[in-house]
Amino acid sequence: MKETTKNDPFGPQRVAMKPVSPKPNLRKQQRVGASVEVTARPASGGEVRCTCTDISRAGMTVSCDLATANSLIPDLKSPAPGEWLKVALGFSLQVVAAQSVKVSGEGLIVHVRRISRDTFQIGIRFNEFEGNGHDYVSQFVSRQLSRSG
Numbered sequence: 001m002k003e004t005t006k007n008d009p010f011g012p013q014r015v016a017m018k019p020v021s022p023k024p025n026l027r028k029q030q031r032v033g034a035s036v037e038v039t040a041r042p043a044s045g046g047e048v049r050c051t052c053t054d055i056s057r058a059g060m061t062v063s064c065d066l067a068t069a070n071s072l073i074p075d076l077k078s079p080a081p082g083e084w085l086k087v088a089l090g091f092s093l094q095v096v097a098a099q100s101v102k103v104s105g106e107g108l109i110v111h112v113r114r115i116s117r118d119t120f121q122i123g124i125r126f127n128e129f130e131g132n133g134h135d136y137v138s139q140f141v142s143r144q145l146s147r148s149g
Contacts (some may be wrong), residue, residue, distance in 0.1 A: 029141075031061075059110075063119060072122060078112045086105070086106060107126050109124055
C-alpha cells in the first residue's frame with residue numbers, strides 16, 4: 001500500500017475491500033417460463049386467480065395484483081423460513097400438443113416480491129399433489145426445456 005501525502009487526491013489511505021462471497025444457488029431445479037392461470041385458495045379461505053410466470057419441478061412463481069397478494073399473504077410480510085403459508089393450488093398444463101391436464105395440490109408460499117406499485121411475485125414451493133400432478137409438472141418442464149434446447 002502506498003504512503004499518502006498531504007496533497008493526495010485519493011484521501012488519507014486506501015484499503016482493499018474484502019471479497020464478497022456469492023450466495024449459494026438454492027434452486028436445484030431448472031425453471032421454465034409459463035403463462036398459466038392458477039387458482040389459489042389460502043388457508044384463511046376464499047379463492048383468487050393469479051398467473052404463473054415460471055415453473056419448475058419444485059415450485060412456481062405467480063404474478064398478481066395488490067388485492068390478490070393481500071388475500072394470500074397477511075400484511076404482505078414475506079414468510080420467515082419454516083413459517084411458510086399453505087395454499088391449495090389448481091391449474092392446467094399442456095403435457096402433449098393436443099391435451100391439457102388439470103393439476104391440483106398444495107404449496108407453501110416461501111417469498112413475496114414487489115415488482116411495481118400493483119404487481120407482486122409470489123414464490124410457491126410445491127408440497128404435495130393429487131394423483132399424477134407431479135408427473136404432469138415434470139413432463140411439462142421437460143417438454144419446455146427440450147423446446148428451448
